[in-house]
Every structure is written in C-alpha cells, then in structure tokens.
Amino acid sequence: MVAPLSWYLFLGAALFGIGFFGVLARRNAVAVLMGVELMLNAVNINILAFWRFVRPDDPTGQIFSIFVLAVAAAEAAVGLALIISIYRTRRTVNIDEIDLLKH
Amino acid sequence: MLDQYGLIGVLAIIAFLFPFVGVGIAWMLRPKRPDPIKKSTYECGIETIGDAWVQFRAQYYLIALIFVIFDIEVIFLFPFAVAFEQVGLFAVFEAILFVVILAGGLIYAWKKNALEWQ
Amino acid sequence: MNIDLRVIGEAFHQFLINIGLTSGQASLIDWIFGALILLVIFIVLAILLIWFERKLAGRVQDRLGPNRVGPFGLIQPIADTLKLFTKEDITPAGADRITFNLAPTLAVFSIVMAFAVIPFADKVIGTDINVGVVYLMAFASVSSMSLLMAGWASNNKYALLGGFRVVAQLMSYEIPMAFAMLLPVLLAGTMRMNGLVEAQGQFFGLGWNIWIMPAAFIIYLTTALAEGERAPFDLLEAESEIVAGYNIEYSGLKFAWFYLAFFMNTWVLSAVATTLFLGGWQGPFVSQVPALGVVYFLGKTIIMFVIFAWIRATFPRLRIDQMMSFCWKVLVPMVLVLFLLTAIILKLGLPTIAVWLLILLSNVAVFVIALWLLGKGLEKSKWASKRLFTPEIPRL
Amino acid sequence: MALQILFLIVAILTLGSAIGTVIARNLFHAALFLIGTFAGVAFFYVLLQAEFLAVSQVVVYIGAIATLIIFAIMLTRSVMGREAGALNQWAGIVAVASALIIAALIWLFTIVKFDVNPQPVPDDAIAQIGKGFVSTYVIPFEVVSILLLVALIGAIMLARERHQ
Structure with missing residues (x-):
C-alpha cells in the first residue's frame, strides 16, 4: 500500500481524459487508436486499484483486467486492419476525409 | 512482494545508466570531426533518393497480427499452467477448447496464404 | 561445508542495520549492491565469452583466432573495448537524434534486466519473482522494440528494412518459444525460476526436462537461435541482401552496444535453456555444498553456448520465406499439439514415472510425425522447385 | 514516503508521456510516447502488487500492440507534405471537454468514500x-x-x- 487508493484513481482519471482528447482531437486514424489504448490503460489502472484496495483476496479484478488486455489487442488488430484497408482504397488516413457515408 | 521488485527497480536504473555512462566516456575520448560526407546516409555509395520512408508490404502487418493474437493466448495459458495441479480434468478440456479455437485461426491464416512470405 | 550463499547477504544486511541504518535504507543498499554485482557479472561474462566464441569459431574454421594480445589472446576483448571507446561516432544527417541514441541503450538495458531472474545457484538469484518466465518474455519485447527504433531513427532504407525484418522474425519465433517455455511451467506448476529448477531435482538427473520433453527442448533450441539472431537465422545482418540490417548507421561505441546486446542475448538464452530444460544448478552433491550449484549452472550454460556458437560457425543462412513458413507451419502446430498432449497426460492421474514416459513418448511421436510431414511437404512444395538445380562440381 | 515521491515522479512521467502521445506531430514519436506510457502503467501495476499484470502489460502492449501500431504507421504513411497538422479544428473545445471530464472524475473520487480492505495479496x-x-x-x-x-x-x- 504505497499510496492511497485515491492517487491511483486520480491517475486513471487523468490518463482517461488525455486518451479522450486524443480520440476526439487527432486527425490521423492511427493516432485515434492510440488514444483508445490510453483510455483502456486508464480503465485497467482503475480495475486493479479497486482490486488491490477493496477485494485483494478475490482474483476477479486481475481476471477482468486480463480480459481488457485481450479486448484491447483485438480492437487494435481489427482497427488497424480497417485503417490499412481504407488507406488502400482512399490513400488517406485522415478521418476528416473518410466521410463516404455522408455523401 | 514489493521487496522482490526493489532490486529490479534499482537494476533498471543502473542498467539504463550504464550504456549512457559508456557513451559519455567515449564522447570525451573520441575524435569529433563530422563532415557532410561522413554524415550522409550509407547506401552502397549511391546518392540517396528521397527519405527512408519506403512503402512497406502488408505481409509485415499480417505477421504482427497473428503474433498479437497468439501472444494473448500465451498470456492466458501461463496462469492456467501455474494453476494446473489445482484444477480438474474438465478444466483441462476447457483449456483445450480455448487452444483449439485459436488453432482454427492459424489454419484460416494458412488457408488464406497469410503465412506465405511472397 | 554447508554454506548457504544467502547467509552472506543476510549478514551484510544485519551489519548495515547494526551501524545505525533503518531497515529500509539497509534494503536499498542491499539492492544497489545486488544490482552492481549483476552488472559486474554481465561485463565479465561478456568479455570472457567474446574471447571464447572468437577462439572457438577460429578453431571450427581451422584458424587460430585471437592470439596476439596477452596469453592466448585473452586481453583481446579489452583492447577492442579501448579501440571502440576512442572511435569517432557518427550520427547521420537525417537521423532522429534522441531515438537514434536511445535505441542502443535500450538494447543493452533489456539484456541486463534479464540477469535479475537468472538462478546461478540455489538462492543465488537476483530476485526470485513469481512471474520469472513471463518477465523474460517482457524484456525480450523491449529488446525487439529497440531494434525497431534503431531501424527507424537511422533514416536509411536498408536500416528500416532490416529493423522490420528482424522484428517480424523475433515476433514469429517468440510464439513457439513461449509455448516451449510453457511446457516446463505446466510440469512444475510455477513460474519462479528457482521453482522450475527445484522441480527437476528428482531421481538424480532423470528429472531434467530434457529427458522428459526432448521435442520441447529442440523447439526451444531452434527458436533460441532465431531469437538470438544467430545463424542460420541471422537474416537481419544478411550483408548480401540488406547491407547490415538495423545497425548499419551505427558506429563506435553505439554499434558496440548493439553487438554486446546481441552477444549477451545468446548467453541469456543458454542460461534459460539450462534453467528450464537442463536442471539448472542441479547436480551431484549440490545439497551438501550449495556453492557447487554455480559451477554446474555455468558449466551447463557454457555447453549450451558452445552449441550455439558451433551452429553459428557452421550453418549457412536461410531465406526469409523459408524461415517464416518453418515457424508458423511447423513449429507452432508442433508446440500446440505438444501442449494439448502434455496437459491431458498430466491429468490422467498416473504415477510420476508413467507420466514422464508418456510425455516422452508423445514428444518423440510428435517430433517424428512432424519431420515426416515436413518431408512430405517439401517434396511437393515450391521451396524445393524454386532452387532446383544441380551445382556443377569442378573436377580437380 | 520515499515510495510516494517515486509514485509522483513516475505519475508525472507517465502523464507527460501520454500527453506526448496525443499531441506529437510525428506519428512514430507518438508511438514511442505511447510505449513510455505503457511502461509507466506497468510500474503502477507493480506498486499495486499485480505482478502478472505488470509483465503481461509489457509483453502484450509493448511487445505486441505497439509493434502492430508502428507497422500500421509504416503501412499508411501519408504522402510527403500532406500532413496538415496533428490536431483537428475542434481541438480547443475537446481540450476543455477533457479537462472537465478529468475534473469531474477527480471530484467524484474525492467525495465518494470506498471501504478500503487492507488485506495482503x-x-x-x-x-x-x-x-x-x-x-x-x-x-x-x-x-x-x-x-x-x-x-x-x-x-x-x-x-x-x-x-x-
């Protein structure tokens, strides 16, 4: 118990906010995905902080954060494949220009 | 448990500083006479055309992709292996199902020639 | 003669407390000393092994190897180090300076970090964490990231291509390697490095994993060659194809760091092979004289190292398509089947000897079937047809 | 106490690295900052005594996901000179919104009291x-x-x- 629970939660909140900024403010689709990864990391910090401080005897917290890890990997794999596929046909990864459905 | 990681933390700092210290000593000893020819990119003596951002093939991405999926699988199997003595026969079949489903992915990649390096 | 080597560390800790430090400060000083000792071991091993491998490669290729500086050329590595320190260090014009300088540092860093969990003898280990095996995988990832950084930061097409190639190779071979490391963990029920060694202590050496699961050991050996970027898997430095790979633009000491990391990586891989498959520090009389463990461990590791060096000195290089196909189409299916068979056999509830015999049998069967299928596949595959020619042998 | 100072230092490094990820112009630098963030987060997992998660974080995020992202960056690099700036036109508004989200979450975590269970792992x-x-x-x-x-x-x- 190095630091109180709230410190970890503040850290998670700050990381989540930064990731949120990255997702909404970046032009490049790959950078948007990096923002998503930051948010998932923030989520994992919170899960593990609650696991350590509230229910350390129960492995549920750790198991869920491993599931988050798996989901993050699947998300990155498919998301980046989508970006590559769009890049092939449209020659761009700028999300402002990827607006086929609008027209 | 945290005491065990104390040494790793200290070692991390020392292991990170060690190469820098070496480079620092070398910086004091070595000659420093750069010129544009020395600093140019080494490409078999030919003038470099453009920068190094050549277009890469999707094959690299496919390999990385299959690697990511199997890496996750390994991460799931390591705790299972540690808990192996404490679980029943049925649990083993659950783990086998897990592996077999992902082996299906490998077979798919094989059939789609994603494993070929053309 | 019953010396527990840990006693020295505890006596030192007690001494620090006696001279008036708090327990926390004493631990900190302990850690600093421990880390420095590990670093010194790293440097000494590097110097000795570089000399040793050069001498060995010389003998294999029917030449003398280093023999001028000092007796048997023993001082040669030190002379080389001095030379490297005084060499001019060029950062190419278009390079990304910070990344360019960080990459060799990270490469050395990741290898030194691996030393923290290598069990030199019973209780002579940097720190015996619960996740030793995955910890090693983690720093292997850091090392491959450093190569990618080096390739990108050099602003050179060959370097970038070399970096990408080597990372693709390291990633591919990490999967069978991780599974080969999983099998001893499955048998021992722990990921602690010392726990893995202790689990192999039964029946005077018959409990070593190399006897129980030879196929897993061979797969580990093959992947270790690839992870160590050694011949026949040294595609990253294929001069004929991509000049020199990711480190083409590096010179002076920074190049030396890459070389050092590459070199010591082989030693770490041999040490891990010893720990996981060759019984680590186990050997005769080791329970009476724990200090013998260091001798056994280093001896076995040197044997593994000689095997790696020998293969490097004799084998030609593979093509990248052959290498990738071999990993994903031969090694990965093999380890998956081995994992399934071993898990089932371990849960049958048989006596230990029967379990071991069955695992051995399954290993041999998987290995033979894999070789047979590989032979069948090669007969009709395009690998063979691509290079179908008979070289003309000149008559003397 | 010493560990709390270490916590704060690493927290600042991690968050700084995260900010670097979202504002770096060069995508490869963004990916390197992202790796730095992952490493920092792994440090906090160690502090939380979730050792398996800490090493898995390094194996999966740094070893696999970051590599995947770098490969994707190389595959989709935009043609030279078409990089119009990293952030889009709403960046200012989004920055304010993110700051509000962070403030709201911190406020929430200060007023809610969780019953802490000081058991060992x-x-x-x-x-x-x-x-x-x-x-x-x-x-x-x-x-x-x-x-x-x-x-x-x-x-x-x-x-x-x-x-x-």
Missing part, C-alpha cells in the same frame, strides 16, 4: 487467476478465444493484399 494470486479462468469465468474465457479468432479472421480479410 495472497501468495498464490497467479494460480487463482488460472483457476478463475476455468471455473467462475469459463464462459468469458471461451468467448475471449472466439473474439480473438474473429478478430484474426476479420483483420486478415481486411489487411490482405489481393492478388489478381
């Missing part, structure tokens, strides 16, 4: 994770394998170069 925590996979959480465990399979198939279909 059991020694066999890793074995418990393994047991959890095949007992309580067996359905999610199998679903994850199907998720990974589907992700693999989908991503291969999307990313494969089609040969005529």
